[in-house]
Amino acid sequence: MANLKDIRDRISSVKNTRKITEAMRLVAAAKVRRAQEQVLRTRPFADRLARVLESLQNRLGFEIADSPLLKKREPRHITLVAITGDRGLCGGYNANIIKRTELRFAELKAAGHEVSLITIGRKVDVYFRNRKYPIDASFIGLNQVPTAVDANGISEAVLAEFLGGTTDRVELIFTKFINLVNTNPVYQTLLPLDPQGIARPDDEIFRLTTKEGEFAVERSTAGNTQPKLQSDMVFEQSPNQLLDALLPLYLQNQILRSLQEAAASELASRMTAMNNASDNAKTLAKALTLDYNKARQAAITQEILEVVGGSSAQA
Secondary structure (H helix, E strand, O other): OOOHHHHHHHHHHHHHHHHHHHHHHHHHHHHHHHHHHHHHHHHHHHHHHHHHHHHHHHHOOHHHOOOOOOOOOOOOEEEEEEEOOOOOOOOOHHHHHHHHHHHHHHHHHHOOOEEEEEEEOHHHHHHHHHOOOOEEEEEOOOOOOOOHHHHHHHHHHHHHHHHOOOOOEEEEEEEEEEEOOEEEEEEEEEEOOOHHHOOOOOOEEEEEEEEOOEEEEEEEEOOOOOOOOOOOOOOOOOHHHHHHHHHHHHHHHHHHHHHHHHHHHHHHHHHHHHHHHHHHHHHHHHHHHHHHHHHHHHHHHHHHHHHHHHHHHHO
16 A cells, blocks of 8 residues: 555645646636737738738739749749747647648658758757758747737848748748637748738637636637728839838738747647646546545554454453
8 A cells, every 4th residue: 555645745746736737827828818919909900901912913913013022933942931939838739830840841852942941939949950950040039929020030031031042932830720729730831922812801810718717719700801992092103112112011911920820829739738737637636635545544444453453362
């Protein structure tokens, strides 16, 4: 029979661990709400920018536009931009992106392309740096809730490589937020830009809510809410000048939204992982308490038997 003191110590340790995991779950839940609010605050700018590009596209086919960000080149060199977190304890969030990046890297290499990486997040950077993968740039220590400043630094690095001819194609690998228990690692072609996909009508937003003491997610369709520009609107600059000014903003906005999706996915994964850890700790504590009670009852029974046996011997 296990020592009663050892069981008591283990029960205490499990309960303390549960307090920590529960606190981490609550912190992650609060940060998910902040990430949601940030997405909602940045959406009006993205919608307005999409409307302007839509108007320009109607007046000037992008296929004939003289913008280097729209020109498709033979993809001899491809850059993969992988986004993970700086910390662990978030289930398979980081591992899924690392695995996707490895698979894509091997696939492109097998097809005869030169491939390099831009890493965002300590986990993906350490993993590929230790394995001697070619890394052009790395970004770690970003804000848990991404800002335009973070996106601007990354977009400048990506633009420098693409416009300088170092790379012919840039692909983004990040985790798309679906709900609190489901996220999806996805690929997205970042450069050359294809504004055909801006402001998709099936785009969705999420809202973390509290219902009867439990966290829940409400999703709603979030098409472009900004009114379309008037067809007779006159632009003072030429369409090419406008595109040269707006497309870098569009690129930065795409990166920002990817960072926001990834941050929300990381926080949701951490919240789910800590919730599971808390539930497991609670179950383990109950099992250990049962074992403790059994051991204590057995010890008491043994003591009674010894007393009764001693009394019988004296009689």
